[in-house]
Amino acid sequence: MKLGDRAIGFLTALGGIALLQGSRDLGAPPGQPIGAGFFPSLIAIVLIVAGLALAALEQRRISQGADAAPLVRLPEWASSGGATFNVLLLLGAIGFFVYAVTPLGFVPTSALITFALSLRLGVRWPAALLTAVVLAVTFHLVFVKGLRVALPPGLLAGYI
Amino acid sequence: MDAILKALSIIASADVLAVVVGASMLGILIGCVPGLTAVMGVALLVPFTFFMEPVPAIAAIVALAATAIFAGDIPAALVRIPGTPASAAYADECYKLTQRGEPWRGLGVCLAASVLGGLFGTLMLVLAAPQLARFATQFSSPEYFWLGVLGLTCAAFLASGAPLKGLVALSLGLFFSTIGIDVGTGQPRFTFGSMELMGGIDLIPLLVGFFAVPELIRQVTKPAAAPADVPRYTSIFKDLLRDLWTYRVQILRGNVSGTLIGALPGAGADIAAWVSYATSRRLSKEPEKFGTGHLEGVAEASAANNSSLSGAWVPTLVFGIPGDSITAIVIGVLYLKGMEPGPAIFVKTPELVYAVFIVFFLANILLLPLGWLVIRASRYILDVPRNVLVPVILMACIVGAYAIQNSLFDVGVMLFMGVLGYIMEENDIPVAPAILALVLGKVIEFNLVTTLIKSDGNWLWLVNRPIAAGLALVTVAIWAVTLTALARPNRRSESEGTP
Numbered sequence: 001m002k003l004g005d006r007a008i009g010f011l012t013a014l015g016g017i018a019l020l021q022g023s024r025d026l027g028a029p030p031g032q033p034i035g036a037g038f039f040p041s042l043i044a045i046v047l048i049v050a051g052l053a054l055a056a057l058e059q060r061r062i063s064q065g066a067d068a069a070p071l072v073r074l075p076e077w078a079s080s081g082g083a084t085f086n087v088l089l090l091l092g093a094i095g096f097f098v099y100a101v102t103p104l105g106f107v108p109t110s111a112l113i114t115f116a117l118s119l120r121l122g123v124r125w126p127a128a129l130l131t132a133v134v135l136a137v138t139f140h141l142v143f144v145k146g147l148r149v150a151l152p153p154g155l156l157a158g159y160i
Numbered sequence: 161m162d163a164i165l166k167a168l169s170i171i172a173s174a175d176v177l178a179v180v181v182g183a184s185m186l187g188i189l190i191g192c193v194p195g196l197t198a199v200m201g202v203a204l205l206v207p208f209t210f211f212m213e214p215v216p217a218i219a220a221i222v223a224l225a226a227t228a229i230f231a232g233d234i235p236a237a238l239v240r241i242p243g244t245p246a247s248a249a250y251a252d253e254c255y256k257l258t259q260r261g262e263p264w265r266g267l268g269v270c271l272a273a274s275v276l277g278g279l280f281g282t283l284m285l286v287l288a289a290p291q292l293a294r295f296a297t298q299f300s301s302p303e304y305f306w307l308g309v310l311g312l313t314c315a316a317f318l319a320s321g322a323p324l325k326g327l328v329a330l331s332l333g334l335f336f337s338t339i340g341i342d343v344g345t346g347q348p349r350f351t352f353g354s355m356e357l358m359g360g361i362d363l364i365p366l367l368v369g370f371f372a373v374p375e376l377i378r379q380v381t382k383p384a385a386a387p388a389d390v391p392r393y394t395s396i397f398k399d400l401l402r403d404l405w406t407y408r409v410q411i412l413r414g415n416v417s418g419t420l421i422g423a424l425p426g427a428g429a430d431i432a433a434w435v436s437y438a439t440s441r442r443l444s445k446e447p448e449k450f451g452t453g454h455l456e457g458v459a460e461a462s463a464a465n466n467s468s469l470s471g472a473w474v475p476t477l478v479f480g481i482p483g484d485s486i487t488a489i490v491i492g493v494l495y496l497k498g499m500e501p502g503p504a505i506f507v508k509t510p511e512l513v514y515a516v517f518i519v520f521f522l523a524n525i526l527l528l529p530l531g532w533l534v535i536r537a538s539r540y541i542l543d544v545p546r547n548v549l550v551p552v553i554l555m556a557c558i559v560g561a562y563a564i565q566n567s568l569f570d571v572g573v574m575l576f577m578g579v580l581g582y583i584m585e586e587n588d589i590p591v592a593p594a595i596l597a598l599v600l601g602k603v604i605e606f607n608l609v610t611t612l613i614k615s616d617g618n619w620l621w622l623v624n625r626p627i628a629a630g631l632a633l634v635t636v637a638i639w640a641v642t643l644t645a646l647a648r649p650n651r652r653s654e655s656e657g658t659p
Contacts, residue, residue: 002586012328019335022350029345033617036342039605043334050327057324057646061521075586077381086380090554094373094575097558098568110558121380125210131548138556141588147211149563 004069009055015045089120105154106144111136167514170215171510171522179216180223183581184526187224188534192541193549194241198228198429199485200375203367204556207488207563214497215515220515221493223523225486229429230274230531234538237266239388246406246429246465249437256453258391264535268396269403269455270462273411276404277463278524280415281422281470281641285477286517289506292478296503301614302622304479305607306631311425311481313635315593317642324646325589333594336361337601344609356569363492363598365561365574370591371485372557373578379546390539396532403455410440410460418464422471427598428484429465436464470520477501477513480603485592488599596650 003011019039021069028035062068077083093113101109118128141158143149153160170176183205190201201224209217232244236256247254255293257266299307312334316326339350340360351357404411414436421432440460441450450457472483473490480501482488499512506513534541561574581591608622615621623629 001583006323008587008589009327012331016331026342026347026349029347029655032345032613034344034609034612036345036347039608040245040335040349041337042327043331043338046327047331047335050324050331053326054324075381080381087377089377090380090550091575091579093554094558094571094578098571110555114555117551117554118547123547131551135552135555139559143207143559143563147208147563149207149559150566151264151559151562153244 001075002073004071004073005058006055007071009051009058012051012054013048014051016044016049016051020044032038032046033041086120089117093117101154102152103154105156106151107136107156107160108154110139163510164514167518168512169509170515171219171518175213176216176219176519179212179220180522180526183220183223184227184523184530187227188231188530189541190224191228191243192234192534192538193544194235194239194243195631196375196549196553197244197371198225198232198246199367199489200371201225201228202486202489203323203364204553204560204603205369205372206364206367206493207560209493210496210564214499214512215519217493217497218490218516219501219519221486221490222519223526225469226278226466226523227527228336229469230271230462230527231534233270233462234267234535235542237263238538239542244429246433250432250458250461253437253451253453253458256451257455257458258453260367260453261391263391264394264396265399267409267535268398268457268461269401271396271528271535272400272404272464273407273414273459273463274531275524275528276411277415277418277466278470278527279521280412281419281467281518282520282524284419284467285470285473285520289474289477289513291636292474293503293506296478298627299479300501300625301607301610302625302628303631305604305611305622306628306635307481308604308607309478310631310635310638311475311520312593312597312600312604313638314425314427315596317638322588322590322616323642326593329589329591330593330597331377332595334601334604336594336598338339338605343513343602343606354569356567361487361573361598362564362570363595364564366577366598367485367568368490368557368561369574369577370581370584370595372392372553373574374582374585376550376557377578377582379550383607389474390542393536393539396535403459407456407459410456411463413439413443414463415467417466417518419471421464422468423474425475425481425483427468428472428486428592429468432468432471433461433465437461466524473516473520477505477516478503482596482599488595491599551552592608634640 023037023044026035026037091100093116096156097109097113115128115132118131119125123131140151144151187198188203190196191198202221205220205224209220212220229246232242234243234246236242236247236251237258240251240255242248242251250419254266254270257263312330316330317323323330339357340348341358342349348358417436417439418432421427421435437457437460440457441447444450444456446454468488472487475481475483476487476490480491482491491501499505499509557574558571560569561570564570584591611621612619623632
């Protein structure tokens with residue numbers, strides 16, 4: 001998603017205003033001159049100034065005759081249904097891991113993700129299945145057995 | 161002398177040497193595959209370093225980065241796709257050599273110049289860091305505050321072609337650094353009631369998100385590439401000595417400028433290569449040959465990007481101010497390993513510092529045989545298909561983000577940062593200043609608040625010591641020059657200014 005400089009500027013300035021408001025809510029404790037909101041409020045001021053300057057520079061460029069960039073432009077791949085699906089699958093796979101790894105366990109979850117992604121990217125199903133199993137087991141051996149990372153065993157608890 | 165002997169005994173152990181060789185090989189593979197950068201490799205390596213002793217952990221990072229930066233030259237020369245951004249400056253020039261039928265001659269010069277650059281940068285690190293550390297013992301909170309601000313200023317203004325967007329990225333990183341419990345007051349800030357956010361945003365999920373997820377998105381949205389057509393290997397050594405002698409001045413100049421640019425906070429190997437290639441062309445007696453497969457700029461830029469890696473360690477070790485994105489990660493690892501960066505590290509644990517120096521030499525020397533082997537094997541490595549690569553990297557990202565704190569929340573943070581990083585890159589907002597700001601934000605805030613509390617709120621205390629005043633002056637001068645340039649009526653847009 002490509003935004004014009006004016007859109008980035010306004011969003012940045014808006015973020016700065018929100019941060020300034022949030023910082024003001026963090027009062028200083030009694031007897032202390034400087035509170036938790038002091039430093040964030042300095043950042044907020046920089047954000048507001050940088051955002052407004054970015055928008056103003058773009059506006060000046062347009063007033064000097066330059067073409068105005070559209071406020072929002074979708075990436076080229078968004079026009080292709082296949083590519084959009086790939087991105088959703090990729091990001092969805094990370095979300096799926098977060099919710100599924102505890103009940104299902106690391107090996108089944110990672111195998112499912114790898115199988116689905118490989119299949120989608122053009123690998124034939126027997127090869128995708130083999131890749132998924134090998135990858136999940138390798139990661140399990142390296143991280144769980146080798147490095148003692150507590151990845152959830154889930155359905156395979158007691159077996160691995 | 162005792163410290164050096166201790167350092168040698170640490171390095172001479174089988175596990176350290178095995179880690180250096182293993183990380184070097186991994187670095188070469190990562191550098192060779194277009195899209196996998198040295199920073200991404202280091203970020204994915206961090207979860208493994210958690211389970212290592214301090215020296216092998218640092219050794220792994222040093223070895224991986226040094227070899228990955230060189231290996232990025234291989235696909236640049238053979239298929240015109242830079243393996244890492246550090247090779248982009250001279251990818252066309254290298255490819256022209258391949259088209260002329262001399263790919264192995266070009267890669268030979270890249271390899272030798274990279275080794276020489278790495279060794280020169282390391283020598284400068286060994287000589288400069290202890291001297292600077294002695295000087296830095298005079299520093300107090302105002303000096304550290306200004307050093308942090310100067311570092312971020314360089315990252316946002318000098319190292320990025322779009323200063324205002326650099327400033328936006330920097331502010332975003334500073335904001336992320338404020339999330340969590342405020343150390344001064346014990347008050348939670350911007351945690352939105354989340355227990356996980358109380359501890360702040362961890363660097364690793366942010367790094368993996370910023371550097372790996374956007375690349376994965378690009379990989380799954382581009383059409384599958386045709387298999388690389390790599391010419392048959394002959395020899396990289398045939399004209400090597402003659403070429404190195406011909407371009408000895410350029411290589412030396414690349415070494416010096418690379419080391420200096422590396423030491424500049426925020427400017428890493430890619431900027432060192434761009435600046436050196438441009439300098440080489442400007443000072444060349446045969447500028448008309450540039451762009452036709454001329455070795456002069458390739459030799460200088462290839463030396464510069466590797467020497468910048470060691471240069472970046474100077475401010476990292478001495479002041480705790482990272483010189484580039486890789487050393488920003490290193491600072492996190494140093495803290496975790498109980499090696500707090502700063503002048504005291506040279507006194508408290510000198511053997512570990514010397515061990516790091518020796519690892520630098522070792523990794524750069526090892527680059528020569530490994531580089532030669534990988535050039536010979538490049539035909540096979542460049543054929544690794546993306547449909548195998550994407551699931552492997554995705555799982556490495558997820559497990560890497562999770563393994564730091566065994567936290568699924570961190571996997572969610574990685575996902576959020578990945579989408580944010582992709583949007584930032586699409587809009588030419590550099591991500592490096594945001595990462596440096598996340599690392600330096602707490603340092604800057606702590607030293608600012610400490611100075612103001614000590615002075616009862618008197619802001620003049622920030623500049624009433626000579627070194628602090630000098631640092632403040634340089635910082636203000638960079639701001640003034642940048643803002644004046646921005647205010648000029650005929651300035652191009654921010655996006656056009658991006659290199």
